[in-house]
Amino acid sequence: MRKSLTSALLVAAFVVSGCTGDESPAEPASSAPVIIPGKPGEQAGTGSPGPVNRDQAGEADVEYMTMMIPHHQQAKVMTDLVPGKTANEQLKAIAGRISVAQDGEVAMMKTWLSDRGKPVPGEGHAGHGGGHDHGLMPGMATEAQLADLRAASGPAFEKLFLDLMIAHHQGALTMAETQLGKGVEIKAQEMAQEVITGQSAEIERMRTMRGKL
Template sequence: MTHYKNAPRRLAVAGIVATGALLLTACGGNDDMKGMDHGSKDSSASEKATASAAPGGFNDADVSFAQMMIPHHQQALEMAKLADGRAGDKQIASLAGKIEKAQDPEITTMKSWLKAWGKPVSPSSDSMPGMDHGSGGMDGMMSQKDMDRLKAAKGADFDRAFAQMMIDHHKGAITMAEDEQKSGRDAKAKKLAGDVVKNQSTEVTTLRKILDRL
């Protein structure tokens, strides 16, 4: 009988001990969770610092735009420089000079962005096949055969070839710039893309008018 009388007391004591264990576990769990919260806050702060360190919060589209537009502009400069001593039309010669004046500084600007972003000026051949203008892999890029033909032309023949090639070249740049406007993140890169679309669209219109009268 004594055994049965003490049973409720034993159960009560066991319950108290179990409750205490649960409380201790909960306290320990809270400490662990605090540590986890602290870790997540540190991680978030680190991500914010990284984002702020990146000029303009660039993304892959911005990098691709700069890496592709640099050689694209460089070929436009190469074409424009050929006009000296070859162009027969004064408007063609004047437009070639404007192209040089506009695109050379843009190349310098885009190179400075890539340096700030910690990215190479030229993309890898695996990620961007057909980068050289001999392959014609990029929108609007002339082949080496096209460039050789332009170099060999003079007078009206040069003017017509230059106008048609630069129209095609500009259209490729406009397409690339429109893609940057849609997918890019960096405000300065998107602004330059907007300038490319506006200025080169105007030049395409001018070049078409020149072709019509040549």
């Protein structure tokens, strides 16, 4: 009798465990609350994090595109000077690659803004200097630096061009990295990553060439 009772209990336990084994996993715990800054003189509060729409452009995405267009346009101004200022074929090749890459990226950025109903910067916004020193955009050459570049030729031009373009590219990397940290729209993120990948390689090529001059 005792053996039969024990067997019955074991069977019952097995059935119960079998039933519970098919249960759905527990819902994951909700994410940690988000700190919401308070108004001046008020304490910060907390709230539940909302979903991020990766297809919806945010303010940082629009700002990146709007500022990167004139940034790229200035690089185009600089590369356009190269054929008439130097006989260095290696520098001409580097400048040519930069020019083609920046033209393509500017076209994509303009399309991105236009498709979302955002203002598109014109060629005169910063592509030719525009009378501003562009202190808000990292790496951009000042009017005085552009004037020096236009006045130079030969080896002096080559050195100054590389110095200015390396700094210009480093500024673009800073802007693209900021976009990756603050932006949300997936296409804008992809374009920023392409800038980082392409211009990082160009910086290394220009540094190598600058070291030989």
